[in-house]
Amino acid sequence: MDRELTKPLPPSRTLFTYGMTTIVFLLSGLALLPLLSILFEILRKGLPNLKWETLTALPAPVGVEGPNGFGNAIVGTLVMVGIAALMSVPIGVLTAVYLCEFGKQTPIARTIRFVVSILSAVPSIVVGVFAYGVIVVTTKAFSAFAGGFALAIIMLPVIVLATEEALKLVPVPQRLASAALGANSMQTTFRIVLSAALPGITTGILLAIARAAGETAPLLLTALFSQNWIEELGKPTASLSVLIYNYSNSASEEQYQLAWTASVILLGMVLVTSILSRLFTYKRLSSR
Numbered sequence: 385m386d387r388e389l390t391k392p393l394p395p396s397r398t399l400f401t402y403g404m405t406t407i408v409f410l411l412s413g414l415a416l417l418p419l420l421s422i423l424f425e426i427l428r429k430g431l432p433n434l435k436w437e438t439l440t441a442l443p444a445p446v447g448v449e450g451p452n453g454f455g456n457a458i459v460g461t462l463v464m465v466g467i468a469a470l471m472s473v474p475i476g477v478l479t480a481v482y483l484c485e486f487g488k489q490t491p492i493a494r495t496i497r498f499v500v501s502i503l504s505a506v507p508s509i510v511v512g513v514f515a516y517g518v519i520v521v522t523t524k525a526f527s528a529f530a531g532g533f534a535l536a537i538i539m540l541p542v543i544v545l546a547t548e549e550a551l552k553l554v555p556v557p558q559r560l561a562s563a564a565l566g567a568n569s570m571q572t573t574f575r576i577v578l579s580a581a582l583p584g585i586t587t588g589i590l591l592a593i594a595r596a597a598g599e600t601a602p603l604l605l606t607a608l609f610s611q612n613w614i615e616e617l618g619k620p621t622a623s624l625s626v627l628i629y630n631y632s633n634s635a636s637e638e639q640y641q642l643a644w645t646a647s648v649i650l651l652g653m654v655l656v657t658s659i660l661s662r663l664f665t666y667k668r669l670s671s672r
Contacts, residue, residue, distance in 0.1 A: 423651075430648035433641050439649070443611050443627075446636045454646055456613045457622040460528065461597060461653070463614060464607060464623060467532025468539055468596050473589055476543030477578075483544070484551040485573045504541035511537050512602030520606055528614060528621035531607030538599060539592035546588020550581040586661050594654045600625040624650045 392398075441453030479496065487493030515534035520526055554577050562572040578585070608620040609630065624646050631643035 426644060426647045426651065429641070430644035430646075433645045434648060438642070438645055442613070443622075446634075446639065452638065452642070454622070454624065454627050454642065454649075456610065457624045457627040457646065458649060458653075460607070460610070460614050460621040461624045461650075463617075464528050464531040464535060464603070464621065465593060465597050467529060467617070468535035469589075469593060471532065471536035472539040472543055472592065476540050476592075477547050477585065480544050480547035480551060481573060481578070484548050485569070485577065500541045500544045503537070504545065507601075508538055508599050509601040509605075512605035515602060516605040523618070525618060526606060526608040526620040527618045528607055529617045531603045531621060531623065532617075534602035534606045535596040535599060538602065539596050542592040542595060543588050546591060547581070547585045550584025550588065551577060553584060554580045590658050590661055593657060597650060597654060598625055600629045604629070624653075 435453075437451045438453040439458065440455045441451035442456055443454060444450050444452035479500075483493050483496060487496070512534050515530055515537065519530035519533055523530070558576055558580060559572055562576045563569075567575070603623050603626050607623060607626070609626050610620045610622045612622075614621050628643045628646050628650070631639040631646070634640055634643075
């Protein structure tokens with residue numbers, strides 16, 4: 385028996401293993417090729433126009449000399465994504481906790497899962513129409529709040545599904561050990577299970593933020609656009625995604641180039657958010 389365990393694999397098996405590994409790496413590289421080519425094209429066309437005034441100045445009219453940028457769109461994107469996160473993250477995490485820890489297979493939990501699954505497949509333009517009917521028609525104004533509301537609906541199912549899966553990955557013995565030490569179900573859930581699932585929950589929130597930051601159609605119907613800095617949440621607000629959409633169709637070469645630069649900034653914002661969240665999660669786990 386020991387000889388069978390220590391006996392090297394036949395050359396044909398070894399060759400097959402190396403061959404399959406090589407094919408997997410080649411196919412993985414082939415799948416990443418379109419993504420890398422898009423990233424390279426954005427960086428190639430966007431970085432040359434990246435200047436400080438581009439990040440801080442307001443959009444200038446076509447043909448007018450002076451500073452030209454999209455600082456208002458950066459601020460507007462951060463504000464609306466922040467509003468969406470404040471709405472969707474607490475609701476999404478608490479809903480996932482109920483589904484995984486308390487509701488489980490009850491009729492209410494099954495209904496919520498069905499609704500969340502349907503909501504995750506709804507096109508973003510439909511979400512924009514819904515937010516338009518609920519917020520814009522009611523208030524009779526395009527606004528940052530309406531845009532944040534639309535983005536919150538888009539983020540919610542992503543957060544719920546990702547958080548529920550992260551909670552399911554926490555081993556049952558951790559729950560039992562907490563109960564054996566005298567903790568009740570609420571203490572076990574919020575002090576043990578959520579803490580252990582924090583990396584997965586963070587990943588789900590980041591995916592939701594990344595998706596919301598790049599949405600255009602809902603913002604066209606809710607926040608519209610503005611050439612000025614955001615002054616209040618009840619007025620039309622600029623965003624990077626809408627600016628990219630508008631400028632990419634512009635006949636002005638300067639605006640067309642700014643659309644590529646805005647794409648670089650949007651990618652950078654998502655990357656920085658991901659890195660900071662990963663560092664926070666790492667420090668939280670290493671301090672245990």
